Amino acid sequence: MLVFTVASGILLQTMAAGHGLRDSAREEWAATSAAQNVLERLRNEAFLSIVPLYDSDPHNDPSGPGTGPGAAFDVPGLDPAPDDPDGRVGEVVLPVVNVGDEVARDWQVREDIGDARLGVPRDLSGDAIVDARDHGDDYAILPVLVSVRWNGQHGPRELRFFTSITEIAR
Amino acid sequence: MKGSHRSGFTLLEVILAMTLTAIVMIKVTGARRSATETTEADLDRTTLDMQARQVLRQIGFAIMGSHPDSLVPDVRRPHASSDMKFQVSLGLESGEVVWSEPEKIALEEVRRQVYWTDNPEALEERRVVWTSLVAPFLEGEIPNGIDDNGNGLIDEKGLSFTIDGGAVDMSLTLERVRDDGTVITSTVGTVVTCRNLVDGWRSAR
Secondary structure (H helix, E strand, O other): OHHHHHHHHHHHHHHHHHHHHHHHHHHHHHHHHHHHHHHHHHHHOOHHHHHHHHOOOHHHOOOOOOOOOOOEEOOOOOOEOOOOOOOOOEEEEOOEEEOOOOOOOOEEEOOOOOOHHHOOOOOOOOOOOOOOOOOOOOOOEEEEEEEEEEEEOOEEEEEEEEEEEEOOOO | OHHHOOOOOOHHHHHHHHHHHHHHHHHHHHHHHHHHHHHHHHHHHHHHHHHHHHHHHHHHHHHHOEOHHHOEOOOOOOOOEOEEEEOEEEEEEOOEEEEOOOEEEEEEOOOOEEEEEEOOOOOOOEEEEEEOOEOOEOOOOOOOOOOOOOOOOOOOEOEEEEEEOOEEEEEEEEEEEOOOOOEEEEEEEEEEEOOOOOOOOOOOO
């Protein structure tokens, strides 16, 4: 009797664990797929429009303020992590920094400062020099990090996809 | 008073123990059956999810190799098409780009199939069926002239394509009826950008 009950308990536990694993795999696929879609959309834009469209400044969008997709995105089926500052699971990280202040913002594509996850400082304009200029209109290589961070079945989870985009002169 | 010591169980104790055992076994068996059914439903759903992803990936890879100008029809949001024609570059011959015959990925609504074909509508047409479980309409959509599922498309079919510049937005809903009559669905979507941007595209036909 005892053996039977214990064996049944183990079986039920195994089934529940399998169910949890399948849910985790589903979450992971949703995150991967969303990040991949963002990268495909980036690839579809004119190369020098990627930064103004996908940075977090809505005022520099090429078709007018707030018309670009911006740096944050949602993923259907994934909830943001409890400590997420903007409450959105997806984020596109570009080598841009605000060199102004919180009121008069001045977003620049910089080679010398920025998010270390993008490999900055590094040459972005192809002149082999890392300088302190704004390369918003002459970057030749654009490192991009797409991060998806969500509140998963077993706590907060994060997937990061890093790539570099460049334009082939034809 | 040694003779008054009793060994063994009374009939009442035995009956009580057997009843309790039976109740526990019935409960445990019921829980196991319920867990097994849930697991089977889960496995069916996972299998359908995997099939939907695989078909979508196949469609994505096919279209990824095409030239954006070869995409037909040029359908834009909020409208969608359930088929897409395209051509890919086969390489260079005497300095000229050689383009493939048109290929098409489409939904056969009656058979609920997604198929790939080259030379569509021609005598030498070849068809390959990629799945036979496509839902008539994308999940949450009904044919009423409005966007029911909030994806920005109107009355889109179980396989839908829209074009945005050189990118193709595609969605697929698979639907399967299980042995117990319950219906499971899986909806997937992706975006691919046409990679084949060589100059000199021209229609093969």
